[in-house]
Amino acid sequence: MSTAMNDVMIEAHGLTKSYGKPGTRIRVLDGVGLKVPRAGIHALLGPNGAGKTTTVRILATLATADSGTARVAGHDVVADRRAVRRAISLTGQFAxxxxxxxxxxxxRMMARLSGLTRTRARRRAEELLVRFGLTDAAxxxxxxxxxxxxxxxxxxxxLVGSPEPGVxxxxxxxxxxxxxxxxxxxxxxxxxxxxxxAVLLTTQYLEEADQLADRITVLDKGRAVAEGTPETLKSRVSGHRLDxxxxxxxxxxxxxxxxxHHxxxxxxxxxxxxxxAAHARALLDEIDPHRTDIDRFSVRSATLDDVFLALTTDRTEAPAHV
Ligand SMILES: Nc1ncnc2c1ncn2[C@@H]1O[C@H](COP(=O)(O)OP(=O)(O)OP(=O)(O)O)[C@@H](O)[C@H]1O
Ligand SMILES: [Mg+2]
Known part of the structure; x- marks a missing residue:
C-alpha cells in the first residue's frame, strides 16, 4: 500500500521498552529509531543485552513497545500486525x-502451508534448495x-511463501x-x-556489520550510541592508534x-x-612541539574490537550521529 510512494521499508521512532514490575523495572530500550530503505541492509550492532533482539521482536510484532512508533512495509506494527506479518520474514532462534x-x-511442507499446490510447492522447494546451496543435503x-x-x-x-517477503x-x-x-x-x-x-540484521561482530551493512546502529544498554555508514563509524574512532x-x-x-586509549x-x-606518516608526524609535532614530552611511540591498527569498545563503553556522552 503506502510502500509504493515510500521507499522506507522499516521505520522506527523513539522505541522504548521496560521489563519487570513497578519499582524494579529495567529500561531495555531507550528511544531507538532507525530507517531501512528497499534494498538496504541495516545492522544493529551491540553487546549482549544491548536490546537488539527486543528491537527486532517489536518490529516483527512479537513484542510491543511501551512508547514510540514503527512501520514495516508501510504498515503500523501495532495497528496492522497481520499485514506486517505477511510482509516479513523473521529468522533467529525461533525458526x-x-x-x-x-x-x-x-x-515443501512450509510451501504447502503457505498455500501453494503440491506441484508448485515441490518446484519452489527445489528452487530454494539450489539457491541456498542445499541440493546435496536435500x-x-x-x-x-x-x-x-x-x-x-x-x-x-x-522465503517459501509467494510473493517473497520484502522485509x-x-x-x-x-x-x-x-x-x-x-x-x-x-x-x-x-x-x-x-x-x-530490506534487511535488518543484528550482530555482535563489527566485521559482519562492516561487510554487509549500508548503515549501522550501535546499540548499547538500549540506546543508539552511534549511527552511520561503516565508513563514517570507523573514521570516527579512526583506523589506527598512535600510542x-x-x-x-x-x-x-x-x-x-x-x-x-588510556x-x-x-x-x-x-x-x-x-x-x-604525514599524520603521525604532524600529530607528534603538534602535541609535543618542544620534543620533551614523548619518550616513545608506536602505531598500531585499531582492531574492530577497539572501535566497538570505544563506542560502547563511554556512557556519559549523548547519542552521537555521524
Ligand atoms: N521477556 C523479558 N523479560 C525480562 N527481561 C527481558 C525480556 N526480554 C529481554 N529482557 C532483557 O532486556 C535486555 C535486552 O535484551 P535483548 O535480548 O534485546 O538483548 P540483545 O542485544 O539481543 O542481547 P544478545 O546479544 O545477548 O542476544 C536484557 O537485559 C534482557 O535480559
Ligand atoms: Mg539477542
Missing part, C-alpha cells in the same frame, strides 16, 4: 524448521545439518558459524537485498582528553590517527 524432516520435506534430516546449512535452511524456509529480520544470522559458512551466508543476505528486500609513552604525569594529564600505570595514551 520453525522440523529437525526430523529432511531439508526438502521442510521446505534428502538428509535437518538435524544432521551443520550450523551454516541450518541457517541457510532457516532463511530458505522464510527480512535476521537475528544474529551467523553467530557460531565458521568463517567460510559465515561468508556464504553474507552472500545470501546480499542477494536478498540485491533482489530489493605514546609520555615522559611525565603532567604531560599525560594534559593529553589524556584527546586519547581513545594506560595511566605506564603513562601511555593512544591517539587516533589514519596511520599515514
Amino acid at each position: 520453525a524448521v522440523d529437525e526430523t524432516l529432511t531439508g526438502e520435506e521442510n521446505l 534428502r538428509r534430516q535437518a538435524r544432521t545439518y551443520s550450523g551454516g546449512m541450518r541457517r541457510r535452511l532457516d532463511l530458505a524456509a522464510g 527480512f529480520f535476521l537475528d544474529e544470522p551467523t553467530t557460531g558459524l565458521d568463517p567460510r559458512s559465515r561468508r556464504e551466508l553474507w552472500q545470501v543476505v546480499r542477494d536478498l537485498a540485491g533482489r530489493g528486500a 605514546l609513552v609520555l615522559s611525565s604525569r603532567e604531560a599525560y594529564l594534559r593529553l589524556a582528553t584527546r586519547a581513545v 594506560s595511566p600505570e605506564t603513562l601511555t595514551l593512544g591517539l587516533p590517527t589514519d596511520g599515514t
Whole structure:
C-alpha cells in the first residue's frame, strides 16, 4: 500500500521498552529509531543485552513497545500486525524448521502451508534448495545439518511463501558459524537485498556489520550510541592508534582528553590517527612541539574490537550521529 510512494521499508521512532514490575523495572530500550530503505541492509550492532533482539521482536510484532512508533512495509506494527506479518520474514532462534524432516520435506511442507499446490510447492522447494546451496543435503534430516546449512535452511524456509517477503529480520544470522559458512551466508543476505528486500540484521561482530551493512546502529544498554555508514563509524574512532609513552604525569594529564586509549600505570595514551606518516608526524609535532614530552611511540591498527569498545563503553556522552 503506502510502500509504493515510500521507499522506507522499516521505520522506527523513539522505541522504548521496560521489563519487570513497578519499582524494579529495567529500561531495555531507550528511544531507538532507525530507517531501512528497499534494498538496504541495516545492522544493529551491540553487546549482549544491548536490546537488539527486543528491537527486532517489536518490529516483527512479537513484542510491543511501551512508547514510540514503527512501520514495516508501510504498515503500523501495532495497528496492522497481520499485514506486517505477511510482509516479513523473521529468522533467529525461533525458526520453525522440523529437525526430523529432511531439508526438502521442510521446505515443501512450509510451501504447502503457505498455500501453494503440491506441484508448485515441490518446484519452489527445489528452487530454494539450489539457491541456498542445499541440493546435496536435500534428502538428509535437518538435524544432521551443520550450523551454516541450518541457517541457510532457516532463511530458505522464510522465503517459501509467494510473493517473497520484502522485509527480512535476521537475528544474529551467523553467530557460531565458521568463517567460510559465515561468508556464504553474507552472500545470501546480499542477494536478498540485491533482489530489493530490506534487511535488518543484528550482530555482535563489527566485521559482519562492516561487510554487509549500508548503515549501522550501535546499540548499547538500549540506546543508539552511534549511527552511520561503516565508513563514517570507523573514521570516527579512526583506523589506527598512535600510542605514546609520555615522559611525565603532567604531560599525560594534559593529553589524556584527546586519547581513545588510556594506560595511566605506564603513562601511555593512544591517539587516533589514519596511520599515514604525514599524520603521525604532524600529530607528534603538534602535541609535543618542544620534543620533551614523548619518550616513545608506536602505531598500531585499531582492531574492530577497539572501535566497538570505544563506542560502547563511554556512557556519559549523548547519542552521537555521524
Ligand atoms: N521477556 C523479558 N523479560 C525480562 N527481561 C527481558 C525480556 N526480554 C529481554 N529482557 C532483557 O532486556 C535486555 C535486552 O535484551 P535483548 O535480548 O534485546 O538483548 P540483545 O542485544 O539481543 O542481547 P544478545 O546479544 O545477548 O542476544 C536484557 O537485559 C534482557 O535480559
Ligand atoms: Mg539477542
